[in-house]
Amino acid sequence: MQYSLDIQRQITPTLMLTTGVTGTRGVKLILFRAANRVDRLTGLRPNPNLSQPIYTDNSQSLTYYAWQSSLSKRFSSKLSFDVNYTWSKGIANAAGDFGAWFVGENSNALNQEFFDLKADRGPTSFDITHFFSAGWVYELPSLERVANSVRHVLGGWQASGIFRANAGLPATAVQSSSRPGDRTDYVGGAVVLPDYRKTLQYLNKGAFQLIPRAAASGAPIRPGNAGRGSFREPGLWNLDLSVSKYVPIHEGVRMQIRADMFNALNHTNLSGLRTNLNDSFFGQLLNTRGARIIQVGASLSF
Numbered sequence: 001m002q003y004s005l006d007i008q009r010q011i012t013p014t015l016m017l018t019t020g021v022t023g024t025r026g027v028k029l030i031l032f033r034a035a036n037r038v039d040r041l042t043g044l045r046p047n048p049n050l051s052q053p054i055y056t057d058n059s060q061s062l063t064y065y066a067w068q069s070s071l072s073k074r075f076s077s078k079l080s081f082d083v084n085y086t087w088s089k090g091i092a093n094a095a096g097d098f099g100a101w102f103v104g105e106n107s108n109a110l111n112q113e114f115f116d117l118k119a120d121r122g123p124t125s126f127d128i129t130h131f132f133s134a135g136w137v138y139e140l141p142s143l144e145r146v147a148n149s150v151r152h153v154l155g156g157w158q159a160s161g162i163f164r165a166n167a168g169l170p171a172t173a174v175q176s177s178s179r180p181g182d183r184t185d186y187v188g189g190a191v192v193l194p195d196y197r198k199t200l201q202y203l204n205k206g207a208f209q210l211i212p213r214a215a216a217s218g219a220p221i222r223p224g225n226a227g228r229g230s231f232r233e234p235g236l237w238n239l240d241l242s243v244s245k246y247v248p249i250h251e252g253v254r255m256q257i258r259a260d261m262f263n264a265l266n267h268t269n270l271s272g273l274r275t276n277l278n279d280s281f282f283g284q285l286l287n288t289r290g291a292r293i294i295q296v297g298a299s300l301s302f
Contacts, residue, residue, distance in 0.1 A: 001024070001025040001026075002022075002023070002024050002025075003021075003022070003023050004020060004021065004022040004023070005020050005021050005022075006018060006019070006020030007019055007020055013076075014073055014074040014075075014076045015071070015072070015073050015074075016071070016072045016073075016074075017069075017070075017071050018068075018069065018070045018071075018072070019067070019068070019069040019070075020067075020068060020069075021065065021066065021067050021068075022065070022066050022068060023063075023064055023065035023066065024062065024063075024064040024065075025062070025063055025064075026060075026061060026062035026063075026064075027061050027062075028058040028059075028060075028061075029058060029060035029061065029062055029092075029094075030056060030057075030058060030060060031056070031057055031058065031059040031060035031093070031094050031111075031117075032054055032055070032056055032094070032111075033054070033055045033111045033114055034052050034053075034054060034055070034109075034111065034114075034179070034180050034181070035050075035052065035053050035054070035055035035114065036050045036051070036052055036053060037052060037114065037179050038178060038179065038217045038218075038219060039217060040179070040214055040217055040219045040220065040221055040222065041214050041216065041217065041221060042216055042217065043214070043216035043217035043218070055114075059093070059117060060092060060093055060094045060096075061092060061093060062090070062091070062092040062096045062124065063089075063090070063091045063092070064088065064089070064090040064091075064096070064124070065088065065089060066086055066087065066088030066089070067086070067087045067088070068084070068085075068086045068088075069084070069085050069086075070082065070083065070084045070085075071083045075137070078138060078139040078140075078141075079136070079137070079138050079139075080136065080137050081134065081135065081136035081137070082133075082134065082135050082136075083133075083134045084131075084132070084133050084134070085130075085131070085132050086128075086130075086131045086132075087129065087130060088127070088128065088129065088131070089123075089127065089129065090123060090124035090126065090127040091121060091122065091123060091124065091127075092121070092122075092124045093117045093118070093120045093121045093122075094110050094111070094120065095110060095124055095125040095126075096124025096125060096126065096127070097124075097125065097126075109180040109181045110181055110228060111180075111181050112181040112182060112183055112223050112224070112228075113223050116223070119223065120181075120228055121228075122170065122172075122227055122228035122229035122230070123170035123228075123229035124170075124229075125169070125170070126169075127169070127170055127229070128166050128167055128168075128169065129167045129232075130165075130166060130167040130235075131165075131166040131167070132163075132164070132165045132166065133162070133163065133164045133165075134162070134163045135160070135161065135162045135163075136160060136161055137158065137159075137160040138158070138159050138160070139156075139157075139158050139159075140156070140157040140158065140159060142156050156245055156246065157243055157244070157245045158243070158244050158245065159241070159242070159243050160241070160242045160243075160244075161239065161240060161241045161242065161264075162239070162240045163237070163238070163239050163240075164236075164237065164238050164239075165235065165236070165237035165238075166235060166236060166237075167232060167235045168232040168233035168234050168235045168236070169232065169233050170228075170229030170230075170231070170232055170233075171229065171231055171232065171233050171273060171275050172226065172227075172228050172229055172230065172231075172275060173186070173203075173208050173224075173226045173230070173231075173275055173277055174275060174276050174277070175210050175211065175220065175224070175276065175277045175278055176276060176278040177213070177218065177219045177220060178217055178218035178219045179217075179219045182211075182219060182220050182223070182224060183223070183224035183225075183226045183227075183228070184208045184209060184210060184211065184224045184226045184277045185208065185209045185210075185211055185224050185225050185226060186207060186208060186209075186225055186226040186227075186230065187206075187207060187208065187209045188207065189204060189206060189207040190204055190207065191203060191204055191207050191230075191231045192204070192231060192232075193283075196234070196270075196285065197270070200270070200284055200285045200286075201283055201284055202233075202234065202270075202273055202283050202284065202285050203231070203273070203275075203282065203283030204283070205277070205282055205283055208226065208277050209277075210277055210278070211224055233271070233273050234269070234270050234271070234273075234285065236269040236271075236289060237267065237269070238263055238267065238269065238289075239263070239264050239265050239267070240260070240261065240262050240263070240264060241260075241261045241264040242258065242259065242260045242261070243258070243259050244256055244257065244258040244259075245257050245258075249300075252302055253300070253301070253302040254300075254301055254302075255298055255299065255300050255301075256298065256299045256300075256301065257297075257298050258296070258297050258298070258299075259294065259295070259296045260294070260295050260296075261292065261293070261294050262290075262292065262293040262294075262295075263290060263291065263292045263293065264292060265292075266291055266292040268288050268291075269288060269289040269290075270285040270287075270288055270289075271285065271287045271288060271289050272285055272286035272287030272288075273285055273286075274286065
């Protein structure tokens with residue numbers, strides 16, 4: 001089931017505001033779970049003649065709803081832009097994906113107890129609560145009233161850019177186990193540390209606790225109470241900028257000079273969060289999403 005309701009308002013002849021709600025309700029979606037798991041206490045499998053196959057059925061359900069708004073300006077007065085904001089929530093008892101688990105994110109490791117799907121209900125793997133983007137194109141003044149030499153160098157440039165900012169994806173605290181999907185216990189306190197950008201320690205290790213493992217099975221003696229997707233990875237923002245100019249060479253022949261800057265402000269977006277409580281690097285951010293890249297080029301059209 002899908003639904004949507006949009007309202008549009010023309011503010012000026014070139015400026016349009018759109019806002020609305022949209023949603024999706026999905027039932028009987030494909031779900032993947034590990035079957036015939038070892039018993040937590042005894043280490044024995046229900047069927048000793050099988051290993052641990054993947055059980056597939058249609059037990060997954062999905063709820064998605066969002067409020068989407070955009071402000072768009074058609075090109076006029078040397079400027080055009082699109083500004084978009086989305087607030088959304090996607091909840092499922094798996095990843096929310098209906099593709100195969102080995103090519104998507106609908107992994108069987110998201111299920112902690114085979115018959116307790118309610119405990120697995122949480123944010124989908126693609127759930128981003130806040131998403132903002134803005135793109136624009138602006139033609140700089142042509143400087144027609146200044147000297148030819150200055151006009152040819154400084155006039156007629158076009159500047160454009162894309163800015164994006166969004167909240168982080170959901171993540172889950174897990175622990176090592178002979179069974180897929182085992183989570184830790186949440187024992188209270190702040191999960192995310194406020195000074196993580198200085199220390200790179202994003203998660204508060206004291207907010208979680210390992211569950212003792214049974215010697216016979218190598219699995220925790222009971223399921224963990226930490227919710228799936230109960231905290232978020234760090235959000236990110238990025239700014240890309242471009243400047244370009246067409247230079248006439250001959251009748252019907254012109255050259256475009258262009259410079260592109262990806263992550264123009266060289267902002268560090270931290271990533272690589274470790275979420276296994278048995279990991280000595282638990283809660284740390286060990287990677288980044290890349291530094292500034294500048295490329296310059298020219299093309300000839302005739």
